Amino acid sequence: MAQCVQSVQEFVQDSFVPMVAVLCSEEAERVTRKNNLSFAELLRPFCRLTSEGHIRDPNNQVLVVKNLRICVNNIVTTPNTATAALSPAQKRFLNEVVLSCQPQESAVGSVIATGEYNLNFSATTPWFEAYRENFLQSMPASDHEFLNHYLACLLVVSSTEAVPVEQFIKLSQEQHRIQHSGEYTSPKWFIPNTLKYYVLLHDMGEGDEQRADTVYEDMKQRYGSQGCYLLKINSRTLSTEKDEQIPDPWSQYLHRNSLHSQVRCVALSMRSQGSWSGSGTVGLNYIADTVSNNLDGHPLQLDSGSSSASKKATRESDNTSGGTGSHGTCLSLNDHDHIRQFIQEFTSRGLLSHIEKNIRQLNDQLVSRKGLSRSLFTATKKWFGGGKVPEKSISEPKSTFGLLYPPEAPELQIRKMADLCFLVQHYELAYNCYHTAKKDFLSDQAMLYAAGALEMAAVAAFLQAGAPRPYPAHYMDTAIQTYRDVCKNMVLAERCALLSAEILKSQGKYSEAAALLIKMTSEDSDLRSALLLEQAAHCFINMKNPMIRKFAFHMILSGHRFSKAGQKRHALRCYCQAMQVYKDRGWSLAEDHINFTIGRQSFTLRQPENAVTAFRQILTNDSRQTATQQAAFLREYLFVHKVKHSQLSLPQLPLPCIHSSVTRIYFGHERCLAEGEKQAATHVSLDQEYDQDLAAMWCNLEEQLVASANRGSIPVNFQPTQYCLNSQTDNQRHPLAVVEEPIIVEVTFRNPLKVPLALSNLSLLWKFTADSSPNDRTTPQSTVEPITNEETLATGARLRLLPHRTGQLNIVGVVYSLSETQQTIDLMVCGKQDLNIQGLRLNQTKEDKMSVKHGPDRRLDPIITPSMPLMEVFFLQFPTALLCGEIRKAYVEFCNVSSVALCGLRVVSTHPDFFTFGSQATTPVTPLTPTSAENCSAYKTLATPPQLDSVASEVLVSAEVFSQFSSVMDIPIEGGTLLPGESTQLPLWLRGPDQEGVHEINFLFYYESTEKRNKISHRVLRHTVFICASRSLSVQASASRSSVPPHHSTKEKGSSGTLVFIDVENINTSESGVREFHIIQVSSSSQHWLFVSVLSSLPDCKLGSRERAKLCFRATRCKPPRATSDTVKKYTFADLNLGNERIISSSTPCGDFFFRCRRTPALSRTSSSTKSQGTASSENKADDITNIVKKCNELDLNIIVIWKAYVVEDNKQLILEGQLHVALQSLGKEATSLAPKEEAQEMVLLKFKSELPVPVPPPSAELSQLIKTNLHYPEIYTHPFGHNSLCLVPVTLSLSNCSMALVDVLIDLQHKSNSPESEVHHSFTWVGQTQYKLQLKPQEVLALTLRACFLQAGVYNLNTPRILAKPTEQMSLSETSQQTASPALIIINKA
Amino acid sequence: MAVCIAVIAKENYPLYIRNVPTQNELKFHYTVHTSLDVVEEKISAVGKSLADQRELYLGLLYPTEDYKVYGYVTNSKVKFVIVVDSSNTSLRDNEIRSMFRKLHNSFTDVMCNPFHNPGDQIQSKAFDGIVSGMMMQTG
Secondary structure, eight states: OOSSOOOOHHHHHHOOEEEEEEOOOOOHHHHHHTTTTOOOHHHHHGOOOSSOOEEEOTTTTTEEEOSSEEEEEOOOOOOOOOOSOOOOHHHHHHHHHHHOOOOOOOOOOEEEEETEEEEEEBBBHHHHHHHHHHHHHTTTOOOOOOOTTTEEEEEEETTTSSHHHHHHHHHHHHHHHHHHHHSSOOSSSSSOOOEEEEEEETTTTOOOHHHHHHHHHHHHHHHOOTEEEEEOOOSSSSSTTTSOOOOTHHHHHHHHHHHHHHHHHHHHSSHHHHHHHHHTTTTTHHHHHTTGGGTTTTTGTTTTOOOOTTHHHHHHHHHHHTTTTTTTTTTHHHHHHHHHHHHHIIIIIIHHHHHHHHHHHHHHHHHHHSSSOOHHHHHHHHHHTTTTHHHHSSSSSSHHHHOOOTTTTTHHHHHHHHHHHHHOOOOHHHHHHHHHHHHHHHHHHHHHHHHHHHHHHHHHHHHHHHHHSSSOOHHHHHHHHHHISSSOOHHHHHHHHHHHHHHHTTTTTTHHHHHHHHHHHSSSSSSHHHHHHHHHHHHHSSSSSHHHHHHHHHHHHHHHHHTTTHHHHHHHHHHHHHHHHHHHHHHHHHHHHHHHHHHHHHHHHHHHHHHHHHHHHHHHSSSOOOHHHHHHHHHHHHHHHHHHHHHSOOBBBOSEOOOOOGGGGEOOOOOOSSSEEEEEEEOOOTTTTOOHHHHHHHHHHHHHHHHHHHTOOOOOOOOOOOOOOOSSSSSOOOOOOEETTTTTEEEEEOSSSOOOEEEEEEEEEEEEESSSOOOOOOOOEEOOOOEEEEOOOOOEEEEEEOOSOOEEEEEEEEEEEEESSSTOOSSSEEOOOOOOOOBBBBOHHHHHSSSSSSSOOOTOEEEEEEEOOOOOEEEEEOOOOEEEEEEEEEEEEEEEEESEEEEEEEEEEGGGEEOOOTTTTTTOOOOOSGGGTTTTSSOEEEEEEOOTTTBBBEEEEEGGGGOOOOOOOEEOOOOGEEEOOOEEEEEEEEEESOOEEEEEEEEEEEESSSSSSSSSOOOOEEEEEEEEEEEOEEEEEEEOOOOOOSSSSSTTSSSEEEEEEEEEEEEEOOSSSSSEEEEEEEEESSEEEEEEEEEOSSSOOOTTOOOOOOOEEEEEEEEEEEEEEESEEEHHHHHHHEEEEEEEETTTTHHHHHHHHHHHHHHHHHHHHHHHHHHHHSOOOOOOHHHHHHHHHHHEEEEEEEEEEEETTTTEEEEEEEEEEEEEEETTTTEEEHHHHHHHHHHHHHHHHHHOOOOOOOHHHHHTSEEEEEOOOEEEEEOTTTTOOEEEEEEEEEEEESSOEEEEEEEEEEOOOOOOHHOOOOOOEEEEEOEEEEOOOOOOOOEEEEEEOOOOEEEEEOOEEEEEEEEETTOOHHHHHHHHSSOOOEEEOOO | OOOEEEEOTTTSOOOEEESSSSSGGHHHHHHHHHHHHHHHHHHOOOOOOOSSSSSSEEEEEEEEESEEEEEETTOOOOEEEEETTTTSSOOHHHHHHHHHHHHHHHHHHHHHHHEEEEEEEOHHHHHHHHHHHHHHHHH
């Protein structure tokens, strides 16, 4: 139960006060009416005694009566039966009372913090107190108790009356008639001889004071000085003392009544105020009430009506109702004192002594009766009761809850005495009497009486100051139960419960109080139930261990009943208080229910703000409601919103949820990728997923581009261009957008509900700060397609902004219309949602780590910069699948679609060996338009007749021609700039990657504006292609030194011929329809070597599936480079065509790709070689034997195998061309076109080995190849042995130094080999000088003429000389035996 | 048998609520929520005297017109609430007690699941099965 203003004692005391009736003469009424008050009303503020009264109890002991209050009422004689329930009018009135008493908005509620809860609610419930007070006042007087029966009657007559005494007599008779005639049941009287107190009312303003005094003297004579009073009022005139401020004590007592009358006025608009106020008066009411019989004698208008004689006062009451504002305007403060004095006098002299007298009288009666035997007592009872005892259980319904005593019954006398004692605060005696009466009533089975006695006994016991006995709570419980269940009198039960609950509360028995209150709730009165439930809830929270949840639950129940009773405001308050308990604690179902109710109530109370908030709550929660429920919520929400925001600014909508962090923003046009034949660069689009690795790759490419554009250095403020921003990109800076280029924002919505939502008219909300250009009025516009969001799907909506001016743009939020489904378009709410993106959490400094800080996210705040060029790139005839090494020609078109010229066009790729634009110097004249070039070979060819012993045609080409050794390529467009709207087409050659499989190839095009002073320094365009490479040919090559001197080309010195063997295998396995491969040409490219001739080949060099061919070529060292071109590395290209046309390998596609493919390994090799060089130089660079050896074996010959593949595709035969590269590094080692990866790995290993220089002993095997030896002699020599037994044959031994160093050579002809086989033919001998010591210069070829002497015919092996060699500068080293060539056989014939 | 079975977390938010007449879910939510007051009262009352050997079963929390509400608190202050129809007189205290024990065992199993995040709503088929079994027994 909530806290009350009054203390319990006060409350209980004030609930039962002596009742005093008032009868006024018309004239007296008129006098009081001047003050806008009736006489009873006039007295009301002064009804509490300020001083103590005294009374003597039957034992002549003086009792002090403190703080006594009396109740003065006009007599209303309406036949008001004591019903068991309140009349509808009463109910309505109570309803109004509660309705009018609302908690102040400003009132600070008390905060209760228990455990995890912090509740904020008002501890007081004034509406409940108001209800209680009015309810208790409206209690009809009943027969079983006397507490609210009239004890005395004030007869008021004005001194202006002609004969006041006659009036007094008339009034006295009237009173007597009302009490005793039996006509009226309504005002009940306590004691037959009611105290009559005669009051002469004197109006100071008009009457003659002397006359009044004389009349008063006369009255004193007649009624005794204690039975009459002269009251002088109205000493203040309206006009004179207007300015004087007089307190208005009436307002607090009367405002409810005036309100009441106002309400009634509204309720009964058909009736005039006058007729209504008359309806409460004597005699008139019958006719008046025929109109609405539910208005029968409202007990609450006890004092708003006029006195019995005020038939004519109705006119005046009209006035009163007109000016309800001020009361007591004619009363001065003196008059107030007069009235107070009067009450004092009346109470202490008249009323208390009257009561005292009556108590004594009753006591005497009872004491005398006590002498009578009990049996007699019961006998009288039987007489009076008239055989009620046996019949009570049979037929009459009344008998079920007791019998009716006649007014003079002795039991009632006890009760009467108890009530009197109670009223004068003699609680001990009262309790004893109640207790006695209770026993009697119970023994008579008079349940109603018994319950009344029980109730009062309990109350009296409670109020007893010394409290000799504990408060008998069970009395109350029994009383309530009896009232309710036996007597079916809810009104009394309620009163009892209210008292009991209040008393229990005061004793801290909250749970009992709550139980009591909850028990009193019933179906018959929603208002009562609501109020009691609310009080019960307050009980729960006031317990020692507050039961918060019970509080909340009962608040909800109360709210429900309030709303049923039409008390919307109270209902809302209850739900709001309960909400505090349920909020955010996971009880979503309950929370939703409360929110929904709050929403509804708020809406009906015209608080759409709150309604919207409440409904928002339901919708934003991840609700567990069913779909239908959600749909209902949504509909309600939309409806409320529609009503509320019909004209106001855009509301924030709760639905659907926006994942603001995944918002993506894209700068640029939406692009269509394929446009007929043309294939646009893929660039960036919103459809792509963000990939960290890819982004890093693009950034790296862009860095390369920027570096090349800035002559090798990357500007400090370089930032990679970001076209699409999302949660993973770096959003710390403001992104840059370009004027007239759209900005596309992708907002991701999520529908948390189970019902579909329809969004339409979606658009962006933005703020724009223009760059100081005031005249330019164009602003960005947003254009958006409507979207529908289905179910729980997260959907992204793409919204487009097109900026027309430069400046700072802030994208703030989205605006859209939300509706339920497509069909109910009328229920559509337009609202907005903000886009607030929280940046990444900072985690740099310690401070950041300790607290949760977020960096800025400027994704949505782009800066609009002046226009920039915009380029589109289209690819034509771009393949998707290639054979490894296949060469294809495609076209690329660059198109400047902006209004600004662009320049500095560059491209970089992850696979620079994949494509080439050709070099200008060697670009073959091919048709520029792609259509006409369909069947043309990608190569530049020359028709030549096939020659078997074809001599290679050689071309010397500088590598510079194919320049661009970095991976960045300038794109050779005419003039270097592309004007607005212009487009240019360039051929592009592609070569299939050497590795089979799918290759992702990324291009990054770079361009800048011709105007330099822009915020955006450059722009880039991305393109990604996927190429599927399938296997074609595998080429393996090895080289070996030819031991035979070249006999064909005599001009050659013949020392440095090298044989190159090429193994070609068709490893194409796919069923792609490659029928066969033709090897049409093999070319060499090297700085030092060139192919000279074909030694062996297949006739037409066809390779079917899985076929293999071996080709053999001879290569020779080129002529030494001329002095002029020392610095420039020149490559010699030698083409050996096997077909009938020669492909100029040094020209564009072929040469380009050759150089491009070389580059990749070359780059990595340089890095490793610099290292090894460094170490070598520090040691012994010239002496390094390995170096010499390596040089000696170095070959560095690159072979280009050009093939044609015959492919059948769709019954058409296609010829594909391609080239494969093999780089031969050194003699003897095999090289292959495949698996370059492994090679790279080996290099890495080498690099690491070079770190720790191990002095490797020169391998003898390699040292043995320093000198190449050849023996020249006639193969068959015929000698006439008969003629001359000695046959001398001249043999030329040619020694060629393969190394680049001086070599000391020792030739020992006399050496006998140990091998047994050589011993077989030792029948020849060298003659002449048998030992030579020579020094050979680098690359020198020396011929020695030897002579061999044979003794007989036969076959001899001439290869017996032992040749030892060592580099001259290697002193420490012993000579190494040089490898000897194969046996040199000579046939000596006998002539 | 039971018409509503609820598991409430230590912090008094629901981990699991199932009721048999599914249409009146809200009422049961309110009932269970309100019962927490009594549970807390009982815990605090018992906690003072016999802190260590507390009986987990709290017995009848309170009767309403239609239902009886029984409570059970684990040592980790997770509350189980079983609401039984008042008209069902066949249920003895012992049976309720065994129901709670069964529920507790099943709950422990749920908590032992390494993939269950303590404090999340219980989403376990096994637990569902146990609960359904208790509700079905009325037949």
